[in-house]
Amino acid sequence: MEEETSMQLRVRKAQLVIKAENNALIREGCSCVSYRGGPPLRLESNVTQPLNVRAALKEIIDLSGLILDLSFASVIYDNTELAKEVLDLESHVDELTNAVTTHMSLAIRDKDDASESLPVFKAANVADQISDAAAEIAKIVLRGMSLDTRLRESLMESDEIVGIFRISRESRLAGHSLENSRIFVGVGFDIIAVKRDFQWIINPPDEFEFQTTDVVVTRGSADAVKILRAFGEEPK
């Protein structure tokens, strides 16, 4: 899986792509944010471009929740690919956290700045720690330590569940956007990832259209997931 392409698919309004390369951070296509009305943040030497810290922090927090769900799904369904995806995403969150920390640190000029910045550091760190914990969960699968089938079944049946299914040809979901699907299924679910042509698309946007053979990972109430699965798997 090409790391950069899957990230680009995932990035929505913030348009933030961070790629760590030779310890330099390269930012593509995002607007810079000025801290307290001052000049945009700049890093020394190899690093040239400012970071949209707000977008990065939002991404870190969003992703951490997503990663946790995916890691649980990987254990419940004993799915190695999902588990590997979790590890990839976790290292992305790590990079983002480092970037945020670096940029914020450089902007601190006095004690007031420091105490005001503390919550941002903490919020980023918590999300980072959640991702780390999720990675540990995913490693359970990667080490081949699968849970007994009966336990996995019991976990599949809970109130809020994660479901995985494939969109079949002629199903009602094929060709419809995520947004449209909410019209007939309701809003009690969330699509957390879709696998299409060997690539994972994490957290697809509302405009995303389902296609035949897509593998959909969804989280929601048992009812909503059941309905969504019915629309996705059964022919019209």
Added chain:
Amino acid sequence: MKRNNVFREIGGLLRELKDKAEVTVYLAYSGLLYSSVGIASGALKMEEQVDELRLKLQELVLERGEELGLRTALAVMLLVESLESISDSGMKLASIVSRELETHPVLDLAEEEMEEQYLLLEVDRDSFFLSRKIRDLGFQDTMGIRVIAVKRKGRWTFDPSEEFRIEERDLVLVSGYRAGIETLEEAEKEVEVPEE
């Protein structure tokens, strides 16, 4: 006497543990967003419950390890430890929330389109919540929303039970998927600051 299905029991406890760990983090984040010590203190209460669940699970795994098999037993222990560390992180975040804390502009995430959103509402006479039990809201099923705390007469109840009935003038803190929260936002009375 037939022993209860250990897999069902562990499955249920694991699910509960994950829920509580998540709520701990949600309370910490929303405490931060609203600069509310009251809300953030809920993270501490949740963390205590997470600890109890962890202990229960550990005991269960040890007692009935043979039925589970070594692999499963070990995997469950690892799951429990990871979930506990998540709630621990949430608690640490909550500990830095204070009323004087000025929200850093970067943290003004309430305005951003986060996937998991928070909303503080006041229950007035037109409210959908009025006189309903948590279980009757059916929120989780239809809207992907969860009531994470309710403030009544100055006191917070965190992660209220299904039987909890919401009354007029209650402050309700919800978290959930963006689509559901946006729907609620339009219908209900939003509160900016929970008075401490």
